[in-house]
Amino acid sequence: MGPLSYSLSPSKGERVPFRAGEGQPADSPTLHGSGFLRPWLLVLVCAVGEPAFAQNRTSSRPAHQTFHFADYDSEPRRADGHVDGDALLSRLKELHVTTYYWLVWHARTDWDDLKLFLPKAAMANIEVWVYLVPPTESAPREGNSYAEPFRLDYGRWAEEIAWLSLQHTNLTAWVIDDFYANHEFFAPAAVRDLQKRAKGINPRLAFLPLMYFGEIRRAFVQDYREVIDGVVVAYPQDRGEIDEAWAILNDAAVVMPCELSLPWSTPSKPGDFVEASQSATVWPGRRQRLRFRERDDFTAATAGYHFKQLLMNDTVVWEEDVAGGTNAWAEVMVDVTAAAQGKTNLTLAFRLLDKKGVSNFGVRWQVKDLQAEGLDLAAGLDQPKKWQVSQRGAFECGFGDRIKPPERRFHVPFIVMTAGDASEFRLRHGDPASPERMAEWLKFCLQAWREGKVDGVVTYCLDKQPRSRIFDLARGLFGEYWTAR
Numbered sequence: 001m002g003p004l005s006y007s008l009s010p011s012k013g014e015r016v017p018f019r020a021g022e023g024q025p026a027d028s029p030t031l032h033g034s035g036f037l038r039p040w041l042l043v044l045v046c047a048v049g050e051p052a053f054a055q056n057r058t059s060s061r062p063a064h065q066t067f068h069f070a071d072y073d074s075e076p077r078r079a080d081g082h083v084d085g086d087a088l089l090s091r092l093k094e095l096h097v098t099t100y101y102w103l104v105w106h107a108r109t110d111w112d113d114l115k116l117f118l119p120k121a122a123m124a125n126i127e128v129w130v131y132l133v134p135p136t137e138s139a140p141r142e143g144n145s146y147a148e149p150f151r152l153d154y155g156r157w158a159e160e161i162a163w164l165s166l167q168h169t170n171l172t173a174w175v176i177d178d179f180y181a182n183h184e185f186f187a188p189a190a191v192r193d194l195q196k197r198a199k200g201i202n203p204r205l206a207f208l209p210l211m212y213f214g215e216i217r218r219a220f221v222q223d224y225r226e227v228i229d230g231v232v233v234a235y236p237q238d239r240g241e242i243d244e245a246w247a248i249l250n251d252a253a254v255v256m257p258c259e260l261s262l263p264w265s266t267p268s269k270p271g272d273f274v275e276a277s278q279s280a281t282v283w284p285g286r287r288q289r290l291r292f293r294e295r296d297d298f299t300a301a302t303a304g305y306h307f308k309q310l311l312m313n314d315t316v317v318w319e320e321d322v323a324g325g326t327n328a329w330a331e332v333m334v335d336v337t338a339a340a341q342g343k344t345n346l347t348l349a350f351r352l353l354d355k356k357g358v359s360n361f362g363v364r365w366q367v368k369d370l371q372a373e374g375l376d377l378a379a380g381l382d383q384p385k386k387w388q389v390s391q392r393g394a395f396e397c398g399f400g401d402r403i404k405p406p407e408r409r410f411h412v413p414f415i416v417m418t419a420g421d422a423s424e425f426r427l428r429h430g431d432p433a434s435p436e437r438m439a440e441w442l443k444f445c446l447q448a449w450r451e452g453k454v455d456g457v458v459t460y461c462l463d464k465q466p467r468s469r470i471f472d473l474a475r476g477l478f479g480e481y482w483t484a485r
Contacts, residue, residue, distance in 0.1 A: 068098060068099055068455060069097045069457055069458075070097050071101070072100075072103070072131065072417070073101065073103045073461050074463065075102075076464060077107075081109065082109055083107075083113040085113065085117040085120055088464070089120050091464040093124055095475050095478055097126070098125075098126065099172075099458075100121065101131045102129065105137075108149075110147075111148060115164065115168075118167075118171055125170075127171070130157075130174040130175070131177065132147055132154070132174065133176075134177055134179065134181070134186070136182055138151070154194060155193070155194060155197055158195075158197045158198040159201060162197070162198040162201035163202075165204075166201065166202050171205075172206060173205065173207065174206075174207055179211060180220065180264065188223050188226075192227045195207055195228075206229035207229055208230045208231055209224070210231075210234060211231050211234070213233055216245040217264075221410075221412060225410055233417065234416075234418075235418065236416060236444075237428075237429070242445070242453055243448075249412040250412070251406060251409045251410050253404075254396075254402070255396045255403075256398050257399075258366055258367050258398050259398040260276065260350060260352040260365045260366075260398070261352070261362070261396045262306065262361075262393075262394070262395050263396065264360060265360050266362065267357065267359050268357050268395075269393065270354060270357050271355075271392070272354045272391075272392050273351055273352060275349045275350065275352075275390050276397060277311075277347050277348065277389075278347070278348055278349070279346070279347055279377075280375045281375065282346060283375065284344075287337045287373065287374050288372075288373065288375050289337075289373040289374065290348070290370065290373075291331065291333045291370070291371040291373075292310075292331075292367055292369055293332070293368050293369045294329070294330060294368075295327060296308065296322045296327075296364060298322045299324065299325055299326060299327060300323065302361065304321070304323075304355065304356055305322075305354060305356045305358055306321070306358075307321055307354075308320050308350075311348065311350075311351055312340065312347070314347075314349075317334055317336050337374070348377075354393070384398060384403060385403050388400055389402055413456075414454050415455055415456040416458070417458045418445050418458075418459060419441070420438060420460055420461055420474060421461035421462070422434075422435075422463075436473070439474065442474055446477060446478075449481070450481060459474060462474055
């Protein structure tokens, strides 16, 4: 292949272009870095048929039946640059994890070092997942490094990982990082081809994309659930994000109640919007105020596109750009006395408006806890089905008739990844990036696993140095939930 040829199949050698958007999701990091899937691997192989995948029916599993505690990357290395497999294994055993995600990227010798590590891990009953970087994190697009030895030939990677998994049965899955940012390259048909090549060698080998919570949308599930074996989803802002992702991955919700959103990779035009409105009666002789809580999932600096608005009778009384800020809930108080003056009835609306068109810039905006002073609302945010919806463009909305009852036709296995590295935690969740706060995140992820809302938990780049405070805290938490399983 030439230096710019990306290949899903060596026989094709076709590069699918990646189209960048105006913004990148705040929860789209560069991640370089279990037998839990086996109950769902409904692999039906015959001489002429294609392999079937795992998410075509609902799981009836009880909470924490399966057991996937894992760690990713941050491996100790020797002076010669090779992975120190013995030191790594020692720390993983201390940590009470069942699985390690082996990143093939840091050094040209990572693939060979993996082959030496696998039998050692097997002796300790530790499974290994191979972790690959996508085209956007590899030379020639990014830096000078490739994942060696097969570089951007993902079809070859699929086959070689499968062959290696036959030799070492504790190699049970493989993952591709930043999957959805590369989804035009890894289109569903391309992933099906990768799976066919891998499962044609080892039907038990699973494939999972690395996703971010803002990317877990109905469209992704519809497009990919039949060609993947689960998802690894990184960096929940809180427990609520885990529950919301679970609902989408288990066919329990199309979009979450009281949410206005534009999916990633969805174009819009200037003036496109989605709006949820409700009528209200004005109390005469009183001040009129509205209080509510809101948050959106975009914290980067790209400004001037998506705007959150509150309207009274089609007049904007509050507005904020989604750019900047944090993912935390914020309380808003708006005095609407002037807008209500002289009126007995009016209409209030929450609107997400695009002042500039986008091609690939998604956002989710949630509102809750609406309180009115001097107004009687026909229905509050605790009754989202009673709100009216209007829109122009391909937005999604958790109000009115857009709220659908759960159907539970499928289950997509779901592993949550939480940051065990201070710099990554700070980037995702702000300061303080203390060991204690990182442990708080790990604990609510493990609690979600105990309650059956995730199928596994993995720490990102947990510091494995001696006397690491976060390692000690993580070891205690994994041990606590291990004992209580």
